[in-house]
Amino acid sequence: MTTSEQTELLFTHDQVKLESLQLIWLNHQIKEPITNIGVQQNLSEIINDIHYFSSWDECHQHIEKNILTTLLVCSDIFDESVYSEVHHFRHIHSIYMYSTSGEDKQVYFQELLVKYSKIKRFYTNTEELMKDLCSAAESIICQIFEPVDETQSTTDNFSSWWAGYIDLLCHLQYPDGYLKRLINTLKVYYRTKNNNKKILDDLDEFETTYQSKNAIRWYTRPSFLFPILNKALRQRNTELLFLFGIVIQDIYKTLNNRFQENRILAEDSQASNLKVYRSQLMSKEEIQRLKPYSDKYLTVNCFFSTSFNRSVVEMYSDPNNSQQVLFEIDYDPRLLSRPYASIIDLSHIPDDDEVLFMPGMEFEKLDFLHDKCWKWHLKLQYSSSIEFSYENDDRNLKNNVIRLKNFLPSYNTRANDVDIIFRKLIELFPNEQQWISAVKWDIIGSHQELILENYPLAIDNYKKAIQLWETVGESNIDAINEIARIYNEIGYCYQKLADKNHDQSKKYSEAVVSHSTATNSDRTGSLNRLSEIHLTKSKIGNTDESNENVLLAISFKEKALENALTDKTYTGHYISECMQRLGQLYELNYNYDKAIHFYKEAIERYSQEREQYVPTLIYYHEKIVKIYLKVIKDYPQAIEYQLKILQYKLQQYELKPEIREIRDIQYNRNRIMESFVELADVYLEAKMYILARKTLNDTLILYDHAESQSEYGKRIIKNIHDKLKNMPFD
Structure with missing residues (x-):
């Protein structure tokens, strides 16, 4: 709200904002333009931010600083320059010109209308103007309920950014009155849409009875909340x-508390291997995406309601509908994941024996069956829990928002979604605008670097982020951390452009390590970053400098x-990855004994995890085989680890x-045939021709005459025949 003597609020109302909307009234005189009190009250219920200006300069400054969607009412006293200056602002939704001069300016208005499409109408009657403003405001609010792309999907790719966005919503600190904002917006929507008395009555009840502890009861109740x-x-x-x-946060907190207790x-x-069921209709396109030849894993976009009782699920399904899908889900209740829990005692419908999963849950597709309807067998996947436990709310908020960097720079993120997320964050936390904007520019830079590979533009955006972080303060640990990391990203961009720029990142990373308020997590992250900086520098210096940087990279790692x-x-997955990275660094330093030691340590640590990703184990073993085979020439050891790789691949494929x-x-x-060929190649390298020949012949016996051989499979078979033809005998 402006406090200038030349600016006053038009209407009195409570301080609960509705959805991102303001009205600006530009008039050369300071006076109350509203004569119809009923119209005034209707408008003030819909639009909270209503400002009155008599000075165009002051009005212009306000428009530049406040990016809320804006309805502008302008007196006909002001000349065309006002319209030409304001028309280009993206957040100006529409302009309404009204008469205060008493002159007939319809001809002038028509000329302006041709030039400026945002001008809607010329008014001489204030009451008509107010009614049109109410209608426009209601229309804008309703637009958020009806997106341009109305495609709906229950499931998504495994690495979706959507799950990260839900995590953000679950951990934000919402201000007092935020629930009131939701309720008022819903009332406007339902009153405008169909004036459904039942829903409006439910909203009144929701307003008076809703509490965090009964969020799930409201969610499961047959009312407005579940469908919308x-x-x-x-x-x-x-x-x-x-x-x-x-509301999402309240449901999350309830599920998470129960989930932690149940684990x-x-x-x-030692409980394990439980099973729940879910039935739903799906579009043909989504069913096609679920089939096994697509991604092996999936993420759910919405709250995922399931039941312990299969008969309850089947009661709601139509087995003869080709778009009916039945999910059978295995899960280990000891496994770390996003939260889920039985809500039998919390649900409005306790007889459903419901287990509710949070959006963003990750599953492996085990198998499927199509018999009249589709049946999918899923398995819950391991995923790290998201918790922030810094010493103050400010750090928790920063790290929650910064975490978006892990998700938003992706191929399927829409630019408009990024704009909306950060506009909403700034509206919610206006005092944090500088660093929130810094994170946005950082994400845009990351998208330019990683997805579009436009390195000069990425550097420009990263530098904007650094400038904004620098305004936060040189002693702020999060600012130091982010500046260090972003300089490192700039360094990678310059490296790809045959340049280097890591010194600044090194400076700030070292500052984090020695900072008195740094946590163990801060220091560990900076040590990892310093290791990567020196590894990168080792690739662009002379031999002595390169060796020195590799040793420094090892030391920091x-x-x-x-x-x-x-x-x-820190999870076993993280530690095994760190050990594997050390193996790579020692390999670069030609210390192969140390390299093998850390690769083996990585395998041992990773093998202790309940959830294992087979390609990771294969990769670790391949690193060991390469050293034994090509460097140390320890063929028995190379064969031992190659046989383990074969077993993993036979399991995977x-x-x-x-x-x-x-x-x-x-x-x-084809993957299995390749695995046998790889084993034969190790035997050949060791000059064990009998074993090599036997391995290749066994592969031909199994697969040479297999049905429906692909072109790539035929090339593998031909390669095997060529190897046998050219292979010497013992």
């Missing part, structure tokens, strides 16, 4: 979801590993009976 919230989730309606953030109980009782091993917040798609069968068969 899940529709917004399935449509990825970013703006509407932000409005529902406080402890499951660990104590070992310190990072030491920190991680003493901190229970097993031709199970449920794999029926030809392309899936061909793909797995």
Whole structure:
């Protein structure tokens, strides 16, 4: 709100904002233009931010600084320069010209209308103007409920940015009155849409009875909340979801508390391998995406309601509908993941035996069956829990928003979604605008670097982010951390452009390590960053400088590993990756014994994890085989680890009976043949020709005459025949 003597608020009302909308009234005189009190009250219920200006300069400054969607009412006293200056602002939705001069300016208005499409109408009657403003405001509010792209999808790719956005909403600190903002917006929408008395009555009850502890009861109740919230989730309606953030957070907190308690109980009782069911209709396009030849994993976009009782699920399904899908989900209650829990005692419909999963849950597709309807067998996947436990709310907020950097720079993120997310964050936390804008520019830079590979533009955006972080303060640990990391990103961009720029990142990273308020996580992250900086510098210097930088990279990585091993917040996955990285660094330093040691340590640590990603284990073993085979010439050891690789690949690409798609069968068969050829190549390198010949002949016996051989498979078979033809005998 402006406090100038030349600016006053038109209407009195409570301080609960509705969705991102302001009205600006530009008049040369300071006076109340509203004569109809009823119209005034209707408008003030819809638009909270209403400002009155008599000075164009002051009005212009306000428009530049406040990026809310704006309705502008302008007196006909002002000349065309006002319209030409204001028309280009993206957040100016529409302009209404009204008469205060008493002159007939219809001809002048028509001339302006041709030039400036945002001008809607010329008014001489204030009451008509106010009614049109009410209508326009209602229309703008309703637009967030009805996105241009209305495609709905329950599931998504495994690495979707949407799950990260839901995490953000679950951890934001919503201001007092935020729930009131949601309720008022919903009332405007439902009153405008169909004036449904039942829904409006439910909203009144929701307003008086809703509490965090009964969020799930409201969600499961047959009312307005369930359909509109899940529709917004399935449509990825970013703006509407932000409005529902406080309800999503309340459901998350309830599920998370139960989830953590249940994990402890499951660990104590060694409970495992539970099963739940879900039935729903899906579009043909989404069913096609679910098939096995697409991604092996999936993420759910919305709240995922399931039941322990299969008969309950089947009661709601139509087995003869070709678009009916039945999910059978296995899960280990000891496994770390996003939260889920039984809500039988919290649900409005307790007889459903419901288990509710949060949006963003990650599943592996095990197999499927099509018999009249589709049946999918899923398995819950391991995923790290998202918690922030810094010493103050400010750091928690910063790290919650900064975490978006891990998700938003992706191929399927729409630029408009990024704009909406950060506009909403700035509206919610106006005092944090500088660093929130810094994160936005950082994400835009990352998108330019990683997705579009436009390095000069990425550097420009990264520098904008650094400038904004520098305004936060040189002693702020988060600012130092982010400046160090972004300079490092600039360094990578320059490296790709045959330049280097890591010194600034090194300076700020070292400042983090020695900073008195830095946490173990801050220091570990900076030590890892310093290791990567010196690794990069080793690639662009002379031999002596290169060796020195590799040794420094090793030193910093070992310190990072030491920190991680003493901190229970670091998972076995993280530690094994750190060990593997040390193996690579020692390999660069030609210290192959140390390299093999850390690769083996990485395998041992990773093998202890309940959830293992087979390609990771294969990769670690391949690093060891390469050293034993090509460098040390220890052929028995190379063969031992290559045989382990073969076993992992046979496990990964097993031709199970449920794999029926030809392309899936061909793909797995080709991978298996390649694995036997790789083993034969190791035997050949060791001059064990009998074993090499036997391995290749056995492969031909199994696969040479297989049905529906792909062109790539035929090339593998030809390669085997060529190897046998050219192979010497013992």
